[in-house]
Amino acid sequence: MSEASTPGQPMPSKRPPRQPRTGLTATGARKAGSKSGRSRAREFALQALYQHLVGGNDATAIDLFTRDLSGFHKADAAHYDALLHGCIETAQHMDALIAPLLDRKMAEISPIEHAVMWIGVYEFQHCPDVPWRVVINECIELAKEFGGTDGHKYVNGILNGLAPQLRAAEVAADKAAGKAG
Template sequence: MSEEQSSDSGANRPARQSRTGLTSTGVRKAASKSNRSRAREFALQGLYQHIVGHNEVLEIDRFTRELAGFHKADVVHYDALLRGCVENEAALDALITPKLDRGLTAISPIEHACMWIGVYEFQNCLDVPWRVVLNECIELAKEFGGTDGHKYVNAVLNGLAPELRATEVTHDRSAQKKSAS
């Protein structure tokens, strides 16, 4: 094959990705996801069913446990997120609403569920660093939400983190300032 032919065939191929474990859109590949990340994905799907279809938690749970790949998820974390968010939806919304520039009904159900997961984890999963919670929720919004939905999730959760994880956020930000100096 001539050099010209090989370069022509290469022009039709997508550029190689420089970061392993990511799809062409920048989302993590399934094989590189942790059990907790998978739990968040399944909880997000369940919360979507709750927000949009007003389905009951037991019905959602039965359906979700039958989905492909559920066996790879952290079931305890999934249970905590799904049940915790549904049981505390009014309290979660009360924290989220002041950070919004529009009403809750105007945000997508995916963004809404991502925010619920983030706020719930900020409050109840203290073993998960706040930056991990933030990043995981942004990744969920990127993978399942609209084009720029992740930016909105980021803004709202970044605004709530100093309130819900004050000591941790202050420590991280002061350490970041010291390393920048």
């Protein structure tokens, strides 16, 4: 037996150690410290919208509570404000857009997935500076992090169904360029 291996000991690896990927965990998810201000704003807005959906809490009270949470100072406060107040103010309109694509009643949708879909619809309609694919990807990440096991797949399906309606020109341009599936 050579010196390189002894019984019960693994062979030493000949590959160099893996280099850490900046901003990502070992699973490929973003590290908490690498999130953009807008991504953080979406997270805080999701938490606030959850309080609204589950507790029926007033937007002003939710806002005051949320701004005191740890890490809020790193969020894009203007985007958070737009999401929180915009989603609550246009909730019925957004639900009317979402409902035809659901395979169940709105009341049966998890409040997390419901709030994530609101964020996606709101950004489709009011944030043209955010590409439609980014809206969907950010919402999928929110649903993965805060929602149920496969909730992100449901959110993805609904938002992909709404994108051609709410961002028609942008989606059509991507399809023409071979970028959209």
